[in-house]
Amino acid sequence: AQKITQTQPGMFVQEKEAVTLDCTYDTSDPSYGLFWYKQPSSGEMIFLIYQGSYDQQNATEGRYSLNFQKARKSANLVISASQLGDSAMYFCAMRENQAGTALIFGKGTTLSVSS
Amino acid sequence: DGGITQSPKYLFRKEGQNVTLSCEQNLNHDAMYWYRQDPGQGLRLIYYSQIVNDFQKGDIAEGYSVSREKKESFPLTVTSAQKNPTAFYLCASSGLGTSGRGSTEQFFGPGTRLTVL
Numbered sequence: 001a002q003k004i005t006q007t008q009p010g011m012f013v014q015e016k017e018a019v020t021l022d023c024t025y026d027t028s029d030p031s032y033g034l035f036w037y038k039q040p041s042s043g044e045m046i047f048l049i050y051q052g053s054y055d056q057q058n059a060t061e062g063r064y065s066l067n068f069q070k071a072r073k074s075a076n077l078v079i080s081a082s083q084l085g086d087s088a089m090y091f092c093a094m095r096e097n098q099a100g101t102a103l104i105f106g107k108g109t110t111l112s113v114s115s
Numbered sequence: 116d117g118g119i120t121q122s123p124k125y126l127f128r129k130e131g132q133n134v135t136l137s138c139e140q141n142l143n144h145d146a147m148y149w150y151r152q153d154p155g156q157g158l159r160l161i162y163y164s165q166i167v168n169d170f171q172k173g174d175i176a177e178g179y180s181v182s183r184e185k186k187e188s189f190p191l192t193v194t195s196a197q198k199n200p201t202a203f204y205l206c207a208s209s210g211l212g213t214s215g216r217g218s219t220e221q222f223f224g225p226g227t228r229l230t231v232l
Contacts, residue, residue, distance in 0.1 A: 004157075033219050043203060045223035091157055095219055101146045101165060101209055102173065103221055105157040 003027065004092055004106035012112050013082045020067070021077040021109045023092030031097040034075040036066065039089040039108070048090075051075060082113045117142045119224035121206050126229045128193070128200065136191045136227045138206035147189035148207040148221065151175060158205060164189055165211060193229065201231045 005024045013019040025034065036048040051059045051066045059066040067076040079086055089110050093103040119140045128134045140147065146165045150158035160173030164183040178197025183189055189208075193200045207221040 107157040
């Protein structure tokens, strides 16, 4: 079974609109972390946001926020006021603390922002 | 500046050759990782190391080998046993903490694009 599921292969949004990228995860480890990374066409991986399993509040970093619904095992990324430079591949990833420090990645969502 | 460097940026391999991808970090991180990314796909873990002279296989270790003789360096060798090595390879490093972004975030290098001729 997949541990990280991103069901949207591609998303399209217009500039200045908000967009939500979905991510669901599967783990029995009570202690875990969830990450979102952005990968532009250059290939570099850019960290966006982190949510710990015990964090009480949803994480926010500038225009990025993480809608963390623990009971549903959901960690959706919300990008507010989309910009052309947001066009990229977005990956959700999880670290299960009992399994070590490596990350498990989803297959990604390609976001295209148009003017 | 602190960061992770990978070299070369592009690498071409002939059938039957072994090639080594370099990864160096100056972030003083204990853990280092190698991931493989195929077109349009997510990252898959090849090997990782949490301490010098020790490393663990990831999900797709067959046909690859690594070493960790120094904390700063974690080279990956793609051997001739790897039947389909054409891919984008990313190296990453992190701390060993179990909570909080600062100790768990993985920092990535710029990647090496390997092509088999």
